[in-house]
Amino acid sequence: MRATAKGPAAGPTADAPSTDGTQARPGGFLARAAGGAAGLTVIAALLGLVRDQAIARLFGASHASDAFLIAWTVPEMAATLLIEDGMALLLVPAFSLALTRRASGGHTQDPVRALVADTFPRLSAALACAGGLLVWGAPWAVGVLAPGLDDPRLAVDCTRLTAVTVLTFGITGYCSAALRAHGRFLAPAGVYIAYNLGIIGMTLALHSVWGVRAAAAGVAVGSLLMIITLLPTCLRLLPGRGGVRVARPPGGPPLLGATVLAPVVLFVVSRQSQVLVERFLASSLPDGAISHLNYAQKVAQLPMVLSMMICTVTFPVVARAMAAGDREGARRRVERDLALAGTVVLLGTAMVLGCAPAIVEVLFQRGAFDAADTTATAGVMRVYAFGLLGHTLVGALCRPFFAVGRPTWYPLCAMGAGLLVTTAAGLLLTGPFGVGGIAAANAVGISTAAALMLLGLGSRAVAVRARAVALSLARPVAAATVAAATGRLATDLVPGPVPGLAAGCVLVPLSFLLTGLVIRAPEAVHLLALVRRRFPHGR
Numbered sequence: 001m002r003a004t005a006k007g008p009a010a011g012p013t014a015d016a017p018s019t020d021g022t023q024a025r026p027g028g029f030l031a032r033a034a035g036g037a038a039g040l041t042v043i044a045a046l047l048g049l050v051r052d053q054a055i056a057r058l059f060g061a062s063h064a065s066d067a068f069l070i071a072w073t074v075p076e077m078a079a080t081l082l083i084e085d086g087m088a089l090l091l092v093p094a095f096s097l098a099l100t101r102r103a104s105g106g107h108t109q110d111p112v113r114a115l116v117a118d119t120f121p122r123l124s125a126a127l128a129c130a131g132g133l134l135v136w137g138a139p140w141a142v143g144v145l146a147p148g149l150d151d152p153r154l155a156v157d158c159t160r161l162t163a164v165t166v167l168t169f170g171i172t173g174y175c176s177a178a179l180r181a182h183g184r185f186l187a188p189a190g191v192y193i194a195y196n197l198g199i200i201g202m203t204l205a206l207h208s209v210w211g212v213r214a215a216a217a218g219v220a221v222g223s224l225l226m227i228i229t230l231l232p233t234c235l236r237l238l239p240g241r242g243g244v245r246v247a248r249p250p251g252g253p254p255l256l257g258a259t260v261l262a263p264v265v266l267f268v269v270s271r272q273s274q275v276l277v278e279r280f281l282a283s284s285l286p287d288g289a290i291s292h293l294n295y296a297q298k299v300a301q302l303p304m305v306l307s308m309m310i311c312t313v314t315f316p317v318v319a320r321a322m323a324a325g326d327r328e329g330a331r332r333r334v335e336r337d338l339a340l341a342g343t344v345v346l347l348g349t350a351m352v353l354g355c356a357p358a359i360v361e362v363l364f365q366r367g368a369f370d371a372a373d374t375t376a377t378a379g380v381m382r383v384y385a386f387g388l389l390g391h392t393l394v395g396a397l398c399r400p401f402f403a404v405g406r407p408t409w410y411p412l413c414a415m416g417a418g419l420l421v422t423t424a425a426g427l428l429l430t431g432p433f434g435v436g437g438i439a440a441a442n443a444v445g446i447s448t449a450a451a452l453m454l455l456g457l458g459s460r461a462v463a464v465r466a467r468a469v470a471l472s473l474a475r476p477v478a479a480a481t482v483a484a485a486t487g488r489l490a491t492d493l494v495p496g497p498v499p500g501l502a503a504g505c506v507l508v509p510l511s512f513l514l515t516g517l518v519i520r521a522p523e524a525v526h527l528l529a530l531v532r533r534r535f536p537h538g539r
Helices: 027-059 063-084 086-104 111-136 138-145 153-162 165-181 186-210 213-237 258-282 289-300 302-323 327-364 371-385 388-402 410-433 435-460 466-493 497-518 522-533
Strands: none
Touching: 027 063, 027 186, 027 289, 027 302, 027 327, 063 086, 063 138, 063 153, 063 165, 063 213, 063 258, 063 289, 086 111, 086 165, 086 258, 086 302, 086 388, 111 138, 111 153, 111 165, 138 153, 138 258, 153 213, 165 186, 165 213, 165 302, 186 213, 258 289, 258 388, 258 410, 258 435, 289 302, 289 327, 289 371, 289 435, 302 327, 302 388, 327 371, 327 388, 327 466, 327 497, 371 435, 388 410, 388 435, 410 435, 435 466, 466 497
């Protein structure tokens, strides 16, 4: 995305960041940023489905796929910690503050370059050491993640191959945060396209030689392609040396200090630990259980990924508002984001609940993935869907908590409580209900964390009105209930998985919007207006 005007006479425009890094963010810019990033996210998600289809077709739900998915925990955790949440929550506010200082002038050193010089070398060295330690300790890591695995050797090999993502994802996340703070959203949204292409290419090319290890090698190759995707844009944005002395940016605790890092890192780890608990519990179930959970989760969470693009684009806006002391503007922005993101994910929830069997059959039922796998995966997917709103709210709410620029432990406490609920419910439900019980525990735990974070945000960060947010989501929940029933009826009555799914794709959104109009849900009307006018909510 070209968001700056070039030339000596060009100043900031109404729809773009200015050339000094400050952001003027009216609706036009947010519309294009959200629309473009969402489009690339959809492409990446479709490639992710192709990736999962390739692995399902070649390896089914078997010991080999379970071994790969145990190793997949490494990039899955690294992506959350180093790209999507942890690194962004730390660095987007830091770069936003540095850009604000640069714009104010009067500094003997460029604040942005000082920030990079102070943080990037140390962060890269620490992540390289962590990745090397994981390669050495892979047998121990697999033993902790999946103690019930009969033969861990394949999982250990795959884990060693995926360990490179600890470093490569860290560099990707650093560059992505810097670009987002500068108002560039397309390149960060496109990294997963390169990532999935690397995995797909290596899997198809080498599976006959390396087996499932080819997919693990594809993870490493794909992560390198992510860096290559970002580097050209990132290098253009970073200022040259210009003879300016670099020193640590003034004010506040060091960005990589324990008091700043610990709340963010521990929150992200506790959030991702939901997956670790699931795989720990599923490792004691028959072969294929971990794979059923993975396939169900990947498809069910697509609506959440799309809804979170709204908050990703507006996070720098909230950070700038908090840095400038505009708490009322931050409150309005956060409340709008929560309502819109919740409405989008509830529409997706209705689609998953209504059409899960047809979705799984169309996407995965071929090769080694048979009808029994389809039935098991679709059942788990429907249970997962009940937690999608909670996942979206947790992802949206953590951003204003950490946008205030000071350490806060409340999100960790809320997420820790949700994790305890997940663990306790999983221990109770796994025995009688198998993978369905694990998915139910996930939904209950994440919903608990979301409720606690919403209740605590107003008094600790941004003064959102929890009651108003809850009411803004109640009517979309009712619309989603009607739409889900419509989708299930459509897929049951229309013969064939493809025609049934096509009918559901038309009737579920239509039913959702019509129900929203009947019950006078402004969120549904707003969503319809956004589709027609390309996200003008930023106005």
